[in-house]
Amino acid sequence: MTRARGERNPARFAGSWAWRGLAGFLALCLMGVLAPAAAEEESSPRDRLHMLAEDPRTEADLQAEIRVGREVAARILARDPLVEDPELQRYVNLVGSAVAAHGDRSELSWYFAVTDSDEVNAYAAPGGYVFVTRGALKEMRDEAELAGVLAHEIAHITRRHIVDALDIRAPEDSPLAGITRFFGGATEVARVAFSEAVDQVMDVLFEDGLRREDELDADHHGLMLAVRTGYDPAGLPRYLARLAEFEEDDKDAVETVARTHPPASERLEALERLMEEQGIDGLEQPAREERFARHVR
Numbered sequence: 206m207t208r209a210r211g212e213r214n215p216a217r218f219a220g221s222w223a224w225r226g227l228a229g230f231l232a233l234c235l236m237g238v239l240a241p242a243a244a245e246e247e248s249s250p251r252d253r254l255h256m257l258a259e260d261p262r263t264e265a266d267l268q269a270e271i272r273v274g275r276e277v278a279a280r281i282l283a284r285d286p287l288v289e290d291p292e293l294q295r296y297v298n299l300v301g302s303a304v305a306a307h308g309d310r311s312e313l314s315w316y317f318a319v320t321d322s323d324e325v326n327a328y329a330a331p332g333g334y335v336f337v338t339r340g341a342l343k344e345m346r347d348e349a350e351l352a353g354v355l356a357h358e359i360a361h362i363t364r365r366h367i368v369d370a371l372d373i374r375a376p377e378d379s380p381l382a383g384i385t386r387f388f389g390g391a392t393e394v395a396r397v398a399f400s401e402a403v404d405q406v407m408d409v410l411f412e413d414g415l416r417r418e419d420e421l422d423a424d425h426h427g428l429m430l431a432v433r434t435g436y437d438p439a440g441l442p443r444y445l446a447r448l449a450e451f452e453e454d455d456k457d458a459v460e461t462v463a464r465t466h467p468p469a470s471e472r473l474e475a476l477e478r479l480m481e482e483q484g485i486d487g488l489e490q491p492a493r494e495e496r497f498a499r500h501v502r
Contacts (some may be wrong), residue, residue, distance in 0.1 A: 213473030227489025245453060265375035268390060269367050275369045277410075278316075279337055284319040288339050293319055295483070295501035301335055301355045307433045308363045317355065325451060328410045328460045329358035331368050340458065340502050344447055348493035351501075352434060353441025357427035364426060366419040371405050421467065421475050428476055429483075437490040438480060445473040 287294065313333040320338050327337040335358045337351075345351050361367065409415060424441065432438045443451030448471035451459045466472070 208480055232436075252294050266373075269375040270365075271313070271332035271371055273373055273399070273402050273406060274330040274334050276332040276399075277330035277406045279427070280334075280403065280407055281320065281330065281334075281410075282318075285322040285338070288319045288321045290319075293500060293502075295350070297337065297342075297355075300352055301359070304352055304356050304430055304434045304436075305333075305359050307430055309360055310363045313362070315359075323458070324461060325448065325459045327354050329359050329361045329367075330406065330410070331362060331365075331373060333362060335359060335362070345444060345496065345497070345501070347437075347499040348491070349431070349437035349440030349493075350444040351440075351497065352436040353427065353431050354444055356424045356434075357432040357441060360423040360430060361415075361419070362425040364419075364422060366415050366423065367406055367409055370409065370415060371402065371420070373402055373406075397453070410465070411461055412464070417467045421472065425479055428479065432485060435490060437492045438485050440492065442473055442476050442480070445469045445476065449473060465500065 248377065253482070297319055298317045302315060305315040310333075315333040315335065317335045317337075319342060320336050322338040323340040324338055325340045325344055327335070327341055329335045335355060337354060339357075345354070367373070414420070425446075428438055428441055431440060446469075448459060448462070452463055452469055456463060
C-alpha cells in the first residue's frame with residue numbers, strides 16, 4: 206500500500222478507499238504477518254455461551270461491535286496506510302498478542318498494526334483492532350514502553366469504553382434478525398445507522414476523545430495488564446513522561462493525542478500514585494531494549 210496521504214476528513218472519504226485499506230490489512234493477516242492474538246484453540250460454543258451468560262450483551266451485540274470495528278479499521282488504513290515492513294508488523298503483533306492474551310476478552314481475535322504516520326499516537330477500534338503510528342514507535346526506547354502503550358489501547362477494548370459511550374449494540378427484537386438488518390441491509394435506514402456508528406467512532410478517535418475517566422481507567426488497567434504479562438511496569442510511565450515533553454515543546458507532533466486525551470503529565474501522576482498504592486513501583490521486570498532495537502529500526 207503506497208498511496209500518498211490525502212487531506213480529507215476521515216469520516217467522509219470514499220467507501221472504496223476504506224475497503225481497499227481493509228483488503229490490504231486482511232491480506233497481511235492471511236500471510237501470517239498480522240496473525241490474530243487468539244488462543245491456540247478458538248473458544249467453543251459452550252465457552253461462548255458461558256461468557257455471554259456472565260455478560261448482558263448478546264452474541265449479536267458482540268458481532269455488532271466487531272463489524273463496526275472492522276469498518277473503522279478500514280477507514281483508519283485509508284487515512285494512514287500500513288508501514289511496509291512485514292518484520293516490524295509481525296514483531297508489534299507478537300508483543301500485542303502476548304499482552305492481549307492476559308486480558309479478559311478471549312472471545313475476540315486481536316490484530317495489531319503500525320501505520321505510516323509521523324504523528325505520535327496509538328488508537329483502538331472496537332472488536333480487537335489496535336494501531337500504533339510509526340511516529341510513536343520512533344519515540345519509544347524499549348519493548349516495555351511498546352507493551353505499555355498497546356496495553357492501554359487493549360484496555361479501551363476490554364473495558365468497552367467506546368462501545369459503551371456510543372451504545373454500540375445490535376438492534377432489539379430477534380438478535381439474529383436484528384444483526385441482519387443492521388449489517389445487511391434490507392433497508393437504507395439500517396445502512397445509514399451503521400455508517401453513522403462508524404463515523405462516531407472515528408470522531409472519538411481523532412476529534413472528540415473519550416471521557417477523562419475512561420482514559421485514566423485505560424492507563425490503570427493497561428499498566429496492570431502489562432505487569433501480568435511480565436513487562437517492566439514503568440514502561441508506560443516512561444513513555445508518558447516523553448509525551449509530556451512533546452506537549453510542551455512540539456505540540457504539532459502530538460496534536461491528535463493532546464486533543465483526545467488528558468495531559469500526559471496528569472496521566473503520569475495518576476499512574477505514579479497507582480504504582481505506589483499497589484506496591485509495584487519497585488518491581489524489576491525486563492524492558493527488553495535489545496530485542497526492541499533489533500526490530501524497530
